Amino acid sequence: MDNNEISRIEHLRSELHRHNYNYYVANSPEISDREFDLLMKELEELEKRHPEAYDPNSPTQRVGSDISSGFAQAQHVYPMLSLGNTYSIDEIDQWVHRVDDALAGEKTVIVGEMKFDGLGISLIYEHGRLVRAVTRGDGEKGDVVTDNIKTIPSIPLQLQGSGYPDFFEIRGEVLLPFAAFERLNARREAEGEAPFANPRNAASGTLKLQSPAEVARRGLDAYLYYLLGDNLPYDNHYDNMAAARSWGFKVSEAMTRLYTLKEVDDYINYWDKARRELPVATDGLVFKVDSLRQQLNLGFTAKSPRWAVAYKFSAERALTRLRFVSFDVGRMGIITPVANLEPVLLSGTVVKRASLHNEDIMLALDIHEGDMLYVEKGGEIIPKITGVDVSSRAAGAEPVRFVSHCPACGTPLVRVEGEAAWVCPNKRGCVPQIVGRIEHFVGRRMMNIDGIGEETAAALHAHGFVSDIADLYDLTADQLMTIEGFGDRSAQRIIDGIAASRNVPFDRVVFALSIPYVGETTAKKVAKAAGNIDRLMSMKAAELEAIEDVGPRIALAIEGYFADEDNRRIVERLRAAGVQMSMPEGSGSKALSDALQGKSFVISGVFARHSRDEHKNMIEAHGGKNVGSISGKTDYVLAGDNMGPAKLEKARKLGIPIISEDDFLAMIE
Numbered sequence: 001m002d003n004n005e006i007s008r009i010e011h012l013r014s015e016l017h018r019h020n021y022n023y024y025v026a027n028s029p030e031i032s033d034r035e036f037d038l039l040m041k042e043l044e045e046l047e048k049r050h051p052e053a054y055d056p057n058s059p060t061q062r063v064g065s066d067i068s069s070g071f072a073q074a075q076h077v078y079p080m081l082s083l084g085n086t087y088s089i090d091e092i093d094q095w096v097h098r099v100d101d102a103l104a105g106e107k108t109v110i111v112g113e114m115k116f117d118g119l120g121i122s123l124i125y126e127h128g129r130l131v132r133a134v135t136r137g138d139g140e141k142g143d144v145v146t147d148n149i150k151t152i153p154s155i156p157l158q159l160q161g162s163g164y165p166d167f168f169e170i171r172g173e174v175l176l177p178f179a180a181f182e183r184l185n186a187r188r189e190a191e192g193e194a195p196f197a198n199p200r201n202a203a204s205g206t207l208k209l210q211s212p213a214e215v216a217r218r219g220l221d222a223y224l225y226y227l228l229g230d231n232l233p234y235d236n237h238y239d240n241m242a243a244a245r246s247w248g249f250k251v252s253e254a255m256t257r258l259y260t261l262k263e264v265d266d267y268i269n270y271w272d273k274a275r276r277e278l279p280v281a282t283d284g285l286v287f288k289v290d291s292l293r294q295q296l297n298l299g300f301t302a303k304s305p306r307w308a309v310a311y312k313f314s315a316e317r318a319l320t321r322l323r324f325v326s327f328d329v330g331r332m333g334i335i336t337p338v339a340n341l342e343p344v345l346l347s348g349t350v351v352k353r354a355s356l357h358n359e360d361i362m363l364a365l366d367i368h369e370g371d372m373l374y375v376e377k378g379g380e381i382i383p384k385i386t387g388v389d390v391s392s393r394a395a396g397a398e399p400v401r402f403v404s405h406c407p408a409c410g411t412p413l414v415r416v417e418g419e420a421a422w423v424c425p426n427k428r429g430c431v432p433q434i435v436g437r438i439e440h441f442v443g444r445r446m447m448n449i450d451g452i453g454e455e456t457a458a459a460l461h462a463h464g465f466v467s468d469i470a471d472l473y474d475l476t477a478d479q480l481m482t483i484e485g486f487g488d489r490s491a492q493r494i495i496d497g498i499a500a501s502r503n504v505p506f507d508r509v510v511f512a513l514s515i516p517y518v519g520e521t522t523a524k525k526v527a528k529a530a531g532n533i534d535r536l537m538s539m540k541a542a543e544l545e546a547i548e549d550v551g552p553r554i555a556l557a558i559e560g561y562f563a564d565e566d567n568r569r570i571v572e573r574l575r576a577a578g579v580q581m582s583m584p585e586g587s588g589s590k591a592l593s594d595a596l597q598g599k600s601f602v603i604s605g606v607f608a609r610h611s612r613d614e615h616k617n618m619i620e621a622h623g624g625k626n627v628g629s630i631s632g633k634t635d636y637v638l639a640g641d642n643m644g645p646a647k648l649e650k651a652r653k654l655g656i657p658i659i660s661e662d663d664f665l666a667m668i669e
């Protein structure tokens with residue numbers, strides 16, 4: 001009897017995987033929804049009776065549970081790079097010519113496909129089963145979101161067909177289809193929650209949810225476009241993706257082989273219009289060299305493959321009426337004029353607000369009250385006002401003027417000479433600035449303190465708990481629990497996040513401080529060059545300017561920031577709270593030697609004596625260069641344990657010396 005039930009479980013699972021594919025991927029269901037539900041119910045019952053037959057990839061596991069505790073992070077086996085962008089057929093033609101030149105006139109076939117506008121995802125399959133899903137993250141490592149990804153019905157948990165490698169990775173884009181996006185926003189507005197600006201933000205917010213059950217409800221979809229691994233079935237991209245389709249993956253039907261420049265151009269012209277009929281957001285096309293051998297020969301730049309390029313669709317334009325201009329106050333006190341519009345549909349999303357950037361731009365547009373405005377949305381998410389339809393202007397309409405006082409705190413605005421921005425100078429008393437700095441400080445790429453969004457940051461300030469970033473380190477769970485909506489668990493999560501932020505590296509601390517003009521990259525360079533906070537605080541503008549990428553404006557801003565008594569006090573309190581105030585040993589900027597001058601290294605695997613980052617720092621300190629992936633130009637591969645087999649093979653093929661940690665340390669002795 002039991003044996004019968006076990007084999008029934010197996011039968012139901014394989015049937016349901018198949019019906020699931022027919023419905024969500026192939027678009028050709030064989031059975032009715034009701035029949036599907038009945039089979040699913042039967043399987044659920046049987047699984048309840050046979051816990052010993054538990055399978056994390058069973059079709060019943062897609063519904064998702066409510067428990068999930070933050071996301072672990074995982075290193076990508078192959079870094080997730082981006083693509084070079086082009087905006088015209090001309091540029092694409094130039095790319096094709098560059099490829100032809102690099103391949104010395106070898107015949108090339110180009111594959112054209114859609115550029116999906118969602119979130120990049122990496123899926124790992126072992127023996128035909130989905131084992132891990134990781135977000136793009138910073139390209140090197142991302143969040144493990146397997147439980148959320150499993151709820152996406154078009155992603156196979158168990159592959160069908162045959163011929164797939166035992167181990168492989170497949171990459172694609174997670175998206176919220178337009179229909180699901182509209183549904184979600186309607187629900188949010190009905191519940192008094194802020195709607196998402198566009199399907200991509202909604203997909204991103206959804207994938208980061210801690211409740212797979214809620215993820216399941218929202219209706220995400222996924223298209224796959226890149227297969228990676230050691231034993232791929234074919235030596236070209238197109239056939240590999242077609243094989244992936246046969247294993248159950250959703251691979252866009254728009255993928256086509258193109259044999260001539262003319263076919264490439266026609267493909268662009270066709271999809272420029274036809275993409276509007278697609279159920280999901282696309283922001284361009286991607287062209288890839290089909291042959292994997294040619295891809296290998298072309299290799300990568302530091303940021304992107306030479307064998308692929310993106311073509312971005314040009315902006316769509318709409319005309320809509322201005323309701324009023326409002327003025328936002330940013331964390332640096334900068335006042336940004338924003339056009340609030342009658343809602344208008346643009347590239348599949350509803351636009352209600354568009355930035356006017358600054359006074360000069362606003363005045364140049366010569367906007368009058370009630371004007372009809374042209375709104376454009378290019379590849380970028382933020383819509384732009386590009387013009388006014390003067391012919392429809394009402395007689396006697398007043399020009400829109402810039403404010404003279406801060407709309408949040410009433411302080412008279414100041415304008416720095418030579419700058420376009422008006423600034424509210426009330427740094428310590430102006431609420432949106434205070435809240436904005438807190439929000440920035442806790443951000444993912446800064447101190448990465450989970451659970452504090454705009455609303456919580458505002459509440460922390462309103463309750464008098466946090467009025468500057470250093471106050472966060474005195475925050476208690478009891479205080480948090482007096483804020484509406486907070487319970488034991490959510491409060492503890494924030495407290496834990498704050499505790500963990502004490503280990504965030506110094507360069508991110510510098511970024512988190514909200515020093516004007518100091519973004520992520522500048523913060524890294526400045527932190528590395530200074531080495532520690534005491535040195536940074538004492539550096540004069542002239543010294544700062546010697547740092548790569550730091551011009552006079554940034555140098556003055558940094559000097560000015562640390563000349564401010566309030567800022568120095570905050571830094572001291574952060575230091576006392578245990579926040580990192582120096583770069584780790586061995587990461588100093590000072591060149592230690594030129595032993596590795598001009599040599600480029602790829603690091604792979606894990607090491608016994610130093611971390612990967614330490615190795616990277618040592619390479620730079622001795623004049624060498626770190627690159628992300630192996631190409632003909634790589635001088636050495638520094639290999640630790642568990643080096644990816646694909647990298648190993650590639651290095652061998654290209655004849656690049658593979659050195660051990662000890663070899664490396666001997667080189668810089």
Ligand code: IVH
Binds near residue numbers: 081082115119225
């Ligand atoms: S291939 C190394 N193909 O665009 C090549 N990417 O700007 C990796 N994307 O990070 C990417 N559609 O998230 C590829 N058909 C497509 C794509 C695509 C969308 C995204 C992807 C990538 C980004 C690059």
